Amino acid sequence: MNPFRMKRWSSYVVGTLLGVLTWFTFGVAHKALGVSTNFSQAVRLVEEAVAPDHAKEVAYFADYKIPTAIGWEVAIFVGLILGAAISAWLARDQSGAQLPELWVQRFGPSRWKAYALAFLGGVILIYGARLAGGCTSGHGISGSLQLAVSSWAFFLSLFASGLATAFVLFRKGA
Amino acid sequence: MFESWTVIGLGLFTGLVFGFLLQKGGVTKYEVIVNQFRLKDFTVLKTMLTAIVVGGVGVYFLAEQELAKLSVKPALLVANVLGGLIFGVGMVLLGLCPGTAVAALGERNWRAMAGLLGMLVGAFLQAETYGLLAGLPRSVDLGPLTWPTLLGVSPWIILAGLTLVSLVLFIGLEVWERHRGTASVHTTPPPPAQRLALTEKVSVGS
Numbered sequence: 001m002n003p004f005r006m007k008r009w010s011s012y013v014v015g016t017l018l019g020v021l022t023w024f025t026f027g028v029a030h031k032a033l034g035v036s037t038n039f040s041q042a043v044r045l046v047e048e049a050v051a052p053d054h055a056k057e058v059a060y061f062a063d064y065k066i067p068t069a070i071g072w073e074v075a076i077f078v079g080l081i082l083g084a085a086i087s088a089w090l091a092r093d094q095s096g097a098q099l100p101e102l103w104v105q106r107f108g109p110s111r112w113k114a115y116a117l118a119f120l121g122g123v124i125l126i127y128g129a130r131l132a133g134g135c136t137s138g139h140g141i142s143g144s145l146q147l148a149v150s151s152w153a154f155f156l157s158l159f160a161s162g163l164a165t166a167f168v169l170f171r172k173g174a
Numbered sequence: 175m176f177e178s179w180t181v182i183g184l185g186l187f188t189g190l191v192f193g194f195l196l197q198k199g200g201v202t203k204y205e206v207i208v209n210q211f212r213l214k215d216f217t218v219l220k221t222m223l224t225a226i227v228v229g230g231v232g233v234y235f236l237a238e239q240e241l242a243k244l245s246v247k248p249a250l251l252v253a254n255v256l257g258g259l260i261f262g263v264g265m266v267l268l269g270l271c272p273g274t275a276v277a278a279l280g281e282r283n284w285r286a287m288a289g290l291l292g293m294l295v296g297a298f299l300q301a302e303t304y305g306l307l308a309g310l311p312r313s314v315d316l317g318p319l320t321w322p323t324l325l326g327v328s329p330w331i332i333l334a335g336l337t338l339v340s341l342v343l344f345i346g347l348e349v350w351e352r353h354r355g356t357a358s359v360h361t362t363p364p365p366p367a368q369r370l371a372l373t374e375k376v377s378v379g380s
Contacts, residue, residue, distance in 0.1 A: 006198070011217050012344070014199035015224025021191050022229035026242040029184040033192065035273040039297035047301075060304035063312065071177025072185040077276055079189015080196070084280030087197035096281025100204035100269065103285075115288035118268050122275070122292025123299065125264025129272060130300040131311055132257025133247050136271040139254075140222060143247055145229035147321040147332055150249040157258025158265065159211075165266040166211035 007091045022145060031072050034138035035080070036129040038073045040066045064133055106170065128158075193277040202278040204269030204285070211266050216347050223340045230336065234329050246318035253311035268292075 003009070025033050044066050047055035055061070088096060099114055107113060129135040132154045134143060140158075143151025176182075199221050200206045209215035236242035265271050268289045270278055275293070278286035304311070322329040 008200050009195075009198040011199060011220035012224050014195050015221040016228050017195055018192070018221065018225035019228025019230075019232065021188065021195070022225070023232040023236060023242075025184075025188055026233045026244075027236045029181065029188065030243065031181070031185075032245050033188065035276060036293075036297075039272070039293050040301060042294060043298045043301050058301050058304070060301045063304070069175060069177050071181045075182045075185025076189035076192065079186045079191075080193035080273065080276040081189075081280045083190040083193025083195075084197040084202060084277035085193075086190075086280075087194045088281045091198075093197070093281070096202065096278055096283040096286075099285070102205045102208060103269070111284075114285055118285040118288040119292035119295075121264045121266075121268030122289035123264070123296035124292075125261050125268060126272065126293035126296035127300045128257040128260030128262075128264060130257075130297055131304075132254045132261065133250065135261070135273065136222075136265075137273045139247065140271075141225050141229065144222075145226045145233055146244050146246050147230065147329060148246045148249070149316065149319040149321060149324060150247045150251070150254045152321070153249070153251055153254040154258040154261075157255045158262040161259040161262025162211040162266050163213075163262075165263045166208060169266060170208075170212055 004087075004090045005092075007093050018141065019145070022142065025142075029072070032138065032142035033076070034073055034134060034142060035076065036126060036135035036138060037066065038077050039126055040064070040130050041068070041070070041073065044068065045070075060130075064130075192273070193280060196274055196277040197280065202270070202274050202281060202283070202286075207269045207271070207274070208266060211262075216351075220344065220347065223343070227333070227337050227340050230333050234333060244320075246320055249314075249316035249319040250312055251314040251316065256311070 022033055025031050040061070044055065044058075044061050045068065047058065048068070060066070088094070099109065099111065103114060107117065125135075129139075132139060133150065134140075134154065136158075139148075139151040139154040144155055196202055200217055201221060206215055206217050210218040233242060233244070237244055261271075268275065268285075270286055270289060272293060275286045275289045279290070320329070321332050325332070
């Protein structure tokens with residue numbers, strides 16, 4: 001079967017190819033793979049346009065060197081959507097548009113409840129990512145592969161916290 | 175205001191491959207992410223550890239040949255640990271992380287869209303409340319520290335150790351998953367269709 005039409009690839013194949021992709025980003029683009037800086041950059045640019053005096057007082061932008069030049073991460077953002085869309089289209093994988101079965105089992109079939117809790121999840125996770133200076137891409141992959149202490153501290157903490165959260169959310173009788 | 179077209183083009187290509195791989199790897203799915211933290215599906219761990227080992231060996235090789243420069247984020251340990259703990263809660267609630275949520279948009283996933291809107295609001299809240307933390311996030315700053323510098327050994331020793339640990343873990347997981355797979359065959363009742371066929375045969379016989 002044509003591999004591009006397959007719905008799933010082995011995790012080891014995908015992981016290996018992601019590793020090779022980081023050779024490309026470090027060796028050719030001279031950049032690290034990252035996603036979550038996008039959100040802080042958007043906030044910074046909007047604040048600088050709408051309330052420039054206030055933006056100067058937000059210590060976070062300077063402390064964490066949030067870039068003002070639009071480019072690398074925004075391009076990755078757009079590419080991510082297209083790449084996943086192409087993969088899903090080739091495999092005729094349409095499962096993404098429905099509410100996940102496990103979600104419905106645990107939280108019920110309400111679409112609005114699903115969107116509200118997803119929104120809340122997004123607020124919480126990006127708060128953590130931006131405080132830590134990266135997410136599962138910037139810290140989890142790019143940082144961990146450079147054997148950065150910061151990234152391994154983030155990675156292990158997120159795993160511990162995720163295990164505890166899943167235990168509480170999905171415990172029997174919850 | 176804008177980076178060069180070369181950077182934007184390289185970023186677009188990187189994102190395309192990244193998104194394609196995340197979708198093929200199944201990590202754009204809520205179940206796959208959540209079941210990792212319920213220890214029922216190890217896709218996330220297998221994918222990330224493989225990427226880290228393969229990526230690490232290649233990137234350290236490129237750096238030694240002076241073909242690439244490392245860019246290590248500073249070890250702000252309080253911020254890293256606190257941020258990771260907060261991140262884990264949101265990741266399980268959403269069932270996606272920032273990169274996989276963006277990729278999930280390509281699957282027309284509206285939960286991911288809601289999550290991304292939340293991320294935009296969350297990034298605003300984070301920037302605005304950062305000052306209230308009064309320097310706590312930066313209270314421990316060890317600079318761009320790596321394990322090899324901290325332990326005073328060659329990165330290749332750490333990479334070799336990481337490869338070995340990953341291989342042992344992967345073999346263990348494969349054996350465990352296979353064992354769990356055969357065990358469940360014996361414990362689960364036959365599917366309804368099969369049971370129906372059995373009763374039919376009995377009724378025909380009588």
